[in-house]
Amino acid sequence: MFSKLAHHSLILLCLLPLAKADVVIPKGAAGWNYLHVTDGIDPATADADFTTTWFHPTTGGYVGGDYDGPAFITEAPAPFHYGVVDGLAGGTELPSVGTGIDRTSYFYLVFDGGDGFGGLELSLLADDGAFVYLNGTLIARDGVDDPDTFQQLAALGDESAYDEIPLLGTPVVQPGANLLAISVHQNTTLSSDLGFDLELRGTPVSSLQIVRGPYLQSGGPDRMTIRWRTDQPGTSVVHYGDAPGNLDSTFILPGSSTEHVATLTGLAPDTTFFYQVETTDGSSTAAAGGDAEHHFSTSPPPGSRKPTRIWVTGDTGTTTAAKQDVYNAYLSRTGAAATDVWLMLGDNAYEDGTDEEFQAALFDAYPELLRKTPLWSCIGNHETVTAAGAPYLDLHTFPTAGEIGGVPSGTERYYSFDHGNIHFIAIDSETAGNYDDAPGNGGMIDWLEDDLQATDKDWIIAYMHHGPYTRGTVDSDSTDHLVEMRHYVVPLLEQYGADLVIYGHSHVYERSMLINGHHSAMSLADSSSTTFDPLLHVVDGGNGSSVGGVDATSNFATDGGDGPYQKPAAAGGAGTVYVTCGASGKLSGWANGSWDSLNPDPHPVFSTGLLAMGSLVIEIDGNTLHAIYIDQWNSLRDDFTIIKGSTIGISAADPDFSEQGPDDTAVFNLTRSGAISFAEDFLYQTGGTSTAGVDFSPALSGTTSFAAGETNRQIVLTRMKDQEAEGPESIGIELVTAATTVAGGNAPRQRYFLAAEASAEATLDDSPSQQWWFESFGAATPGPEEWKLDTDGDGLSRIEELAFGGSEGTNDRDRAPSADREGNRFVMRYFRRPSIPELSVQVQRSADLSAWETDGIEDDPDGPVQPAGTEPWKSSIEASGDAGFLRLRLDLEN
Numbered sequence: 001m002f003s004k005l006a007h008h009s010l011i012l013l014c015l016l017p018l019a020k021a022d023v024v025i026p027k028g029a030a031g032w033n034y035l036h037v038t039d040g041i042d043p044a045t046a047d048a049d050f051t052t053t054w055f056h057p058t059t060g061g062y063v064g065g066d067y068d069g070p071a072f073i074t075e076a077p078a079p080f081h082y083g084v085v086d087g088l089a090g091g092t093e094l095p096s097v098g099t100g101i102d103r104t105s106y107f108y109l110v111f112d113g114g115d116g117f118g119g120l121e122l123s124l125l126a127d128d129g130a131f132v133y134l135n136g137t138l139i140a141r142d143g144v145d146d147p148d149t150f151q152q153l154a155a156l157g158d159e160s161a162y163d164e165i166p167l168l169g170t171p172v173v174q175p176g177a178n179l180l181a182i183s184v185h186q187n188t189t190l191s192s193d194l195g196f197d198l199e200l201r202g203t204p205v206s207s208l209q210i211v212r213g214p215y216l217q218s219g220g221p222d223r224m225t226i227r228w229r230t231d232q233p234g235t236s237v238v239h240y241g242d243a244p245g246n247l248d249s250t251f252i253l254p255g256s257s258t259e260h261v262a263t264l265t266g267l268a269p270d271t272t273f274f275y276q277v278e279t280t281d282g283s284s285t286a287a288a289g290g291d292a293e294h295h296f297s298t299s300p301p302p303g304s305r306k307p308t309r310i311w312v313t314g315d316t317g318t319t320t321a322a323k324q325d326v327y328n329a330y331l332s333r334t335g336a337a338a339t340d341v342w343l344m345l346g347d348n349a350y351e352d353g354t355d356e357e358f359q360a361a362l363f364d365a366y367p368e369l370l371r372k373t374p375l376w377s378c379i380g381n382h383e384t385v386t387a388a389g390a391p392y393l394d395l396h397t398f399p400t401a402g403e404i405g406g407v408p409s410g411t412e413r414y415y416s417f418d419h420g421n422i423h424f425i426a427i428d429s430e431t432a433g434n435y436d437d438a439p440g441n442g443g444m445i446d447w448l449e450d451d452l453q454a455t456d457k458d459w460i461i462a463y464m465h466h467g468p469y470t471r472g473t474v475d476s477d478s479t480d481h482l483v484e485m486r487h488y489v490v491p492l493l494e495q496y497g498a499d500l501v502i503y504g505h506s507h508v509y510e511r512s513m514l515i516n517g518h519h520s521a522m523s524l525a526d527s528s529s530t531t532f533d534p535l536l537h538v539v540d541g542g543n544g545s546s547v548g549g550v551d552a553t554s555n556f557a558t559d560g561g562d563g564p565y566q567k568p569a570a571a572g573g574a575g576t577v578y579v580t581c582g583a584s585g586k587l588s589g590w591a592n593g594s595w596d597s598l599n600p601d602p603h604p605v606f607s608t609g610l611l612a613m614g615s616l617v618i619e620i621d622g623n624t625l626h627a628i629y630i631d632q633w634n635s636l637r638d639d640f641t642i643i644k645g646s647t648i649g650i651s652a653a654d655p656d657f658s659e660q661g662p663d664d665t666a667v668f669n670l671t672r673s674g675a676i677s678f679a680e681d682f683l684y685q686t687g688g689t690s691t692a693g694v695d696f697s698p699a700l701s702g703t704t705s706f707a708a709g710e711t712n713r714q715i716v717l718t719r720m721k722d723q724e725a726e727g728p729e730s731i732g733i734e735l736v737t738a739a740t741t742v743a744g745g746n747a748p749r750q751r752y753f754l755a756a757e758a759s760a761e762a763t764l765d766d767s768p769s770q771q772w773w774f775e776s777f778g779a780a781t782p783g784p785e786e787w788k789l790d791t792d793g794d795g796l797s798r799i800e801e802l803a804f805g806g807s808e809g810t811n812d813r814d815r816a817p818s819a820d821r822e823g824n825r826f827v828m829r830y831f832r833r834p835s836i837p838e839l840s841v842q843v844q845r846s847a848d849l850s851a852w853e854t855d856g857i858e859d860d861p862d863g864p865v866q867p868a869g870t871e872p873w874k875s876s877i878e879a880s881g882d883a884g885f886l887r888l889r890l891d892l893e894n
Contacts (some may be wrong), residue, residue, distance in 0.1 A: 020414030021201035023111065023181060024117050024173055025501040027162075028079060028091060028197065032109045033059075033072040036080075036094050040101030042150040043070045043312075051149055055181035057135030060110045062177040064136055065245075072108070080107065080184075083193025085127045086160035091197070099190045104150045107196070108181035117173035118283040123162040126196040128187035129154020132165070134180055139171040144185055162199070172285040173202055188246035191600055195512040205284030208232050211282060212363050213500050214277045214288055215784040219374035220404035220417070221299045225397045226262045226277060230286055236260040244274045244291050252566025256281070261397055268299045293373050297338060300420040303457065305622050305753075308420055311336060311373075312463075312616035313584035314345035314504025317361045317382055323585040325632035326365060333617065339373040341419055344505035345581060346380020346430070346465030348392075355391045361585075378426045379413055380465035380504065381481075387726040389413075389431070398426070398732045407451040413445050422620060427464035427489060429481050429503070435466070436484045437524065445488045452496035453745035458569065458644065459620060460498040464489075465505050468519070469529075470580045471603045472506025474590040477528040486527040490519040495743045497572045499625065499642055502616065504582030508590065509612055509629055511638055512605040513539040514575035524598040532604045539575035540565045541609050544640035549607050554597035566675035570622065570749035572742045577642060578605065581616045581629070608638050623647060623674050623753050646674040648682050649755030650735055652762050653714070659721050660767035660838055666696075668715040668733055668760055672706050674753070680709045682752065683738050689732035690764050695720055695729055697886035719764060724781050725773035727766060734759040768836040769802060769892055778809045787892060791837050799890050803841055804831040805868030818886050826877050828863060828886050831870040840891040844874035847884055 030061045035054070037043065044050045047069035057067030079091040079369055122140055124130065129143030138148075142165050143155040147640065184196045213228035234476060236253035246493065252388060260279060267273065276290035288294070351359035363370065366415055376398070383392040398415050402408040405418025406425075413428040428444060429432040435766050438442040452460070466481040468490045476482040482505075493501060494516055518537040520527045542562025543549040551557040567574040588593045590611070600607030614631040623645045626865045629638035651891040654667040672680070682704050686692065692699035706712060718733065735758045739748030766774060771783050776798075780786070787799040796804065806812030815831035832841045844852040856877050863872035877886065 005582060018588065021119060021121055021203055022117070023040070023199060024120075024202050024432055025111055025198065027199045028077060029109060029111075030075070030077040031111075032076050032078055032080070032107050033074045034080060034092070035070055035072045035106040037105065037150070038095055038097050040097075040103065043106075044150065046070050051147075051537075053107055055133040055183070056179065057108075057110065059108075059179070060177070062098065062110045062179045063528050064179060066628070072106070073458070079125075079195060079197030080105070081127075081193070081195030083195075085193050085195035087125055087162070088195045088197055089886060096192075096716045099192060102151045102153070102189055103186045103191070103194065104152065105184050105194060106181070107184070108179055110177060110179050113173040113175055113178045114204065116175040116205035116285055118170070118205060118280065118285060119203040120167055120171055120173065120707060121167045121201040121279070122167060123199040123201075124165045124196070125159075125162045125198070126184055126190065127159045127194055128156055129185045131183045131185075132180070132198075133182070134171050135178055137171065139167050139169070140165045141168075148183055152185050153189075154187050156187045159193075159195075164198075164834055166374065167191070170280070172280065173207070174285065174287065179749055186886075192454055203283045203854075205286070205511040207282040208234060208279065208281050210277070210285045210286045210288050211281065211794070212359065213370065214275075214294065215363065215370035216374045218263070218294050218399050218404060218417070219296065219299055220258060221266050221301055223263060223265045223268065223403070224273070224296050224298060224374070226264065226275060226289065226762050227395075227397060228260045228277050228279075228806070230258050230260065230279045232281055233258050234281035234286070236262050237278040237280075238264065238275055239278065239290070240264065240273045240275040242273065244385065247276055247290060259394070263397075267298050269298050270304075270306065271716040272297045289371070296372060296374070297340070299340070299418075302418055302655040303421055305421045305458070307619065307621040308340045308422060310343060310461075310620070311339050312343045312345065312502055312581050312618065312620040313379070314582040315507055316344060316365070316585040317347050317350035317357065318585040319360050319365065320586070320685055322603070322613055322632055324365065326584050328619065329630055329632055329634035329763065331368070333630055339369060341424070342369065342373045342375050343424075344375060344461050345463055345502065346378050347382040347504060347585075348377060348380070350382055350585075351772045352385040353389065353392055354386050355395070358391060358395055360606075376417070376424065378464050379428055379430050381430050384430055400665050404677065405455075409447055414447070418455075418457055421458040423455040423460045425451060425460070425462040427462055427485075429464040429466035429485055429489075436702040437488070445492070449492050449496075452492060452796055453743075455745050456739075456747040456749050458623065458750060459503065460496070460627065461500045461591070462493055462498055463502045465503060467503030467578065467580055468512055468777065469512060469578050469603050469605045470506040470508075471591040471601060471609070472508035472510060472580055472666050473591070475508055476603065477571065477589040479636075487520045487524055488522060491522045493573045494519070496745060497570070497574060497742050497749075498576050499644060500577050500579065500618075501568075502579045502581055502629075502674075504580070506580050506582045507586050507588035508580060508599070508611040509583055509608070509614060509638065510580035510599070510606045511600070511608045512578040512639065513538055513542070513607045514544065514567065514642070515605050516573050516575050516579055518605060519735050527684060529603050534555065534604075537605075541607075543579070544642070546641060547639045550598075550610070550638060552598075553754070554610055554612070554637075557640060564624075564641035564643045566643050566677045567645075567673060568678050568680075568751075569753075570740050570742055570751045577640065579616060579627075583613045584615050585609075587611060587613055601739055609638055612637055621690070643675045645750075645752050646672050646678075646680060647753040647755050648672050648735055649757045650684070650733060650760045652760040655760070655762045656765065657717070657719050657762065658765040658767070659719055659770070664719045666717045666762035666764070667733065668762070670704060670713045670715065671755070672711050673755075676706075676711055677708055679706065680752065681705050682735065682737045687732040687734065688761065690729040690731045693720075695764055696731060700733070717762065724779065725766060725770040725777070726779050727771065727774040729764045730758060730761055732761045732762060767838055772802055772836070773798075799892060801892050802836065802892075803833055803839055805833055805866055807868075807872035819886055821879060822876070825876040826886060827874050829872065829874045830888055830890065831866070832873050835869055838893045840889075840893070842889045842891075844887050844889055845884055846878055846887070847882060849885055852887065852889075
């Protein structure tokens, strides 16, 4: 043996002592609750859910499930027994139960798990067998098999010794309230004794802790990334569902780590999920969540126009009380309303962007919002002081492969994503090779153009740390990173229709007018403030507000609003608003050294410049972007609105017209709202059973044009008569969307929005006689010969059926006109249908059948209106000695 080992390294194996388990529940523990069935009646007869609810009820400090079954006897000490059970004495003596019936007894105990226990061990003495549950989960069986029912019988148990029972899985005692439940089963219905006691041991959880988070990242319509950190490696598990008590889905990330990055996929869009994170290291477990405060919502389906709230903070890297005031002001302003997107503009951890500084300035500062709202950020200069930004990149998970919309960037230093109908772009204005990149290098600038060309979303918002315009802490005329943004980034953003560009770095608040074209035009040309020309670069020089504006004291006055900025949709170079929002964590003076509340020497692009700590709140709804700047005391300090594109709707003002009679037109109203200061064409399509140019005129072309400022137009259709019996015909007009590419891009964007009322319909009625024919005989073009036919053989032609109120397929001879002598007058009785104005009914007389006239004939009503809608009439003429004739003439004008 030794001679063989001599050729190899000597390996020494040492057996280390195992950690001693602590007693969690001792033998003979007090405080048990029990249900001892003495009559053999299954408890499920009183509560059909008993079998699945008794071992997990909400009771005392333990929160489980609903339970409404038979009442348990409370506060009893173990052990429990009746008859003779060797090894059990004292405790609670149960009533004896007669033999010959199935018997099971039920017990549960609520206990305090302290900080939690893992590595559980169970010693059990059960006569005769038992199921054991911890917090609603089966953890052990002794002499029994599934299912756990009142009728379940056990194998013969050992009545004298406590057995070590192997546990199912790796159960843990959670911190705080726990519930242990046990059902004890007889071996036979003839058994004369029953009893149990147990001891539960475990290793205390003392080291494994969640020390960061959970926090949310990279939220999309089908996904959410949940991150947290533990002080020691362990598993990464997320339980999630539609309610805190229904976390019925589980995500498990393979492996063990202290940085837990769990990306849930396959989620339903626009849906709220509650969640709990959990980490186990084999002997202990740490968990967070599972309550009403831990939840997230997936974003709406791509392109959908759902109202969206965005919170923007810049340069929040401090740990001051004023910085917390900014946060609290926002929470107070929004109340219970959700924050959909949170943008941080860099310099999120002063001074050096270390992990410890991020913990204090970010994770300890915003815990409530971090666990509910995905955080998005761009990299700032303070983030890169430590290890070129490694701590910043390590703690974030941003999309690099286009998984949430946008073109893949391959890096978290710059990226893009979509939220509903908004496209967000994070620009790296800090890293060498990115901020000073040039077209054609295959770097950030080329990616940016590809990304802008590929988006089809209504809104484009870009954010970066160093902005192209400021005279706050720094001057954009002379600061390298800011100048570089105007070389290639700004020209591309404006060319492809960006609406809002937000940045920090200057610890002030500044906001521009709606501008376009003040940049280097994709070159290295000078674009300093001295080159700004209002005639060339200002699209709208107002303050963009319908509410008011900043007054001479730097406060916001609710008067003096110039109205929202308007710009067409799906258009490049139509105007962009630039915002410096770098005062969410600290203030610095103006570039000229002033500490005035208003900038005494503003950059000419700005309409507002404030030395006030605060944050930007943006709400986008359809084609309207509304933004406010609120300070640390929740006071409104700035307000502006961008209305992008117009909304078109249609309604039928006069939805009916007819082929006969005075109602000869149908009218549709077209209404335009939103950005109406531009001339605009809208597309529509017609439908229905009618035919343009045959049934109505004009023949619609499918385009209607609004002049600049015009909000209302009408489409008037005029009937055209035909001889066809075809029933009511429909005429529908439906507005349709139109799209166009921007600046040579490859993804068409919508040119306008459709209102909820995007279609309307009118009805063109047949003449009454045509309608009667259509209902009686179907579609046809009846001529004089067809009207003369008697197709049902009742002696009345079709025109007589029409006039006298008959119906095809029945014998209507009784409706034929009749004539007789009454006194000294000849009288003809007949029916008229007044609802058919094109039908003429006339009684005439003649002396010799050669000429007919109406002289001397008196026409009078002859009774009430009939159910068929006809009116009885009589026509009479005085009888004379000469022979004479009467006739009833029917004429139909079609």
